[in-house]
Amino acid sequence: MDSPGDVNILQNDELALTPEEMRRLEHMKMHEKHKGHEAMHTEMVFILVITVIVAQVALVEWKKRHQKSYQLATLFGMWIIPLGMCLKNQWWRFIFLWLIFSCITGLIVRKAVEKPIQGSTPRLVYKWFYLIYKLSYGLGIIGYIIMVLTFFGLNVVFDAKPQAWMDVAMLFLFYGLYYGVLAQDVAEISSDKMASHIGYYTANGMPTRHLEAGVCAVCGNRLLVQENEEGVLENTYKLSCDHVFHEFCIRGWCIVGKKQTCPYCKEKVDLKKMFCNPWEKPHVLYGQLLDWLRWLVAWQPVIFGIVQGINYALGLE
Numbered sequence: 001m002d003s004p005g006d007v008n009i010l011q012n013d014e015l016a017l018t019p020e021e022m023r024r025l026e027h028m029k030m031h032e033k034h035k036g037h038e039a040m041h042t043e044m045v046f047i048l049v050i051t052v053i054v055a056q057v058a059l060v061e062w063k064k065r066h067q068k069s070y071q072l073a074t075l076f077g078m079w080i081i082p083l084g085m086c087l088k089n090q091w092w093r094f095i096f097l098w099l100i101f102s103c104i105t106g107l108i109v110r111k112a113v114e115k116p117i118q119g120s121t122p123r124l125v126y127k128w129f130y131l132i133y134k135l136s137y138g139l140g141i142i143g144y145i146i147m148v149l150t151f152f153g154l155n156v157v158f159d160a161k162p163q164a165w166m167d168v169a170m171l172f173l174f175y176g177l178y179y180g181v182l183a184q185d186v187a188e189i190s191s192d193k194m195a196s197h198i199g200y201y202t203a204n205g206m207p208t209r210h211l212e213a214g215v216c217a218v219c220g221n222r223l224l225v226q227e228n229e230e231g232v233l234e235n236t237y238k239l240s241c242d243h244v245f246h247e248f249c250i251r252g253w254c255i256v257g258k259k260q261t262c263p264y265c266k267e268k269v270d271l272k273k274m275f276c277n278p279w280e281k282p283h284v285l286y287g288q289l290l291d292w293l294r295w296l297v298a299w300q301p302v303i304f305g306i307v308q309g310i311n312y313a314l315g316l317e
Contacts, residue, residue: 044316048307055303059295075185077298082178085301101179104128105186112190122194122219126248129187136180143172181293191263217264218249241267 063070079102086094108128111121146169149155155165214223223244225236234247243264261268 040316043314044311047310047314047316051307051310052303055299055306059299071185071189074294074298075182075189077302078178078182078185078294081301082297097175101132101182105183109186109190113193117194122249123221123246125187125190125194126251129183129190130248130251132179132183133187136176136183139172139176140180141176143169143174143176146172177293178297181297185294214244216246216249217243217262218245221246239267241265 059070083095083098085091086098105128108125111118112125114121146165150162150165150169153162155162215221216223223236223246225234236244237247237250238244239250239262241262241264243262
């Protein structure tokens with residue numbers, strides 16, 4: 001058995017090691033601790049694979065059969081799980097930004113679900129979520145650019161370590177993807193609530209109120225510009241179903257809320273006509289590419305928690 005003096009010497013030696021040497025030492029200690037446990041590790045890997053497969057099948061079936069409850073559960077997991085992890089690790093920057101986003105979004109959603117809905121609410125909701133969408137898109141692009149520049153070794157010009165640049169790139173990518181997906185899901189729920197309260201959309205697909213001429217079919221406010229005129233602040237769009245919209249309203253409906261149907265009659269929206277600029281087309285695709293993050297943030301920690309619970313119950317380490 002080591003004496004207290006020997007223990008102090010070992011601790012002092014460890015303090016003198018570089019971070020790379022410390023990681024190597026921890027790896028050696030972990031390898032020595034689990035030496036001879038190959039059969040146990042094989043069993044743990046088998047449990048992990050089976051649990052992931054079963055969980056993935058269950059999630060797909062849940063989404064297929066009960067999409068509303070799946071959507072709400074995923075949204076709740078995405079909202080709460082990262083906060084819990086950051087509180088545990090004391091990552092205050094994320095907690096501060098999360099609180100600001102949650103407070104403002106909570107107020108916006110509250111206005112979206114209230115009855116009767118105010119005439120200015122739809123535009124306010126779309127403006128907020130469209131702003132978050134553009135910010136998240138910009139953060140993702142910045143993170144990707146920094147990552148590419150690091151691969152090309154541009155960090156050497158600024159005498160910076162590549163790991164520092166990659167950390168910054170991953171931070172931008174995470175914030176852009178996380179808040180982009182979170183805001184998009186909340187925007188979709190808010191757009192459904194607003195449309196049902198306004199009366200232009202119901203669960204059975206039949207409008208409950210007649211749409212007057214010269215009225216936007218999303219927000220219900222008057223159109224100040226004709227469809228063939230050039231507006232000062234925004235233009236007017238007319239779909240193939242002959243329903244007209246404020247430019248900002250229909251863009252928010254299609255891009256932010258991922259709605260590719262007319263909010264009044266549910267006819268398919270002609271996105272090629274609406275987004276004729278090639279630089280805007282990737283924005284629609286961008287919303288679909290973020291879907292994988294929901295599983296990564298909301299369900300992967302839950303699945304790994306189930307795996308650890310099974311290993312603990314079976315006495316596996």
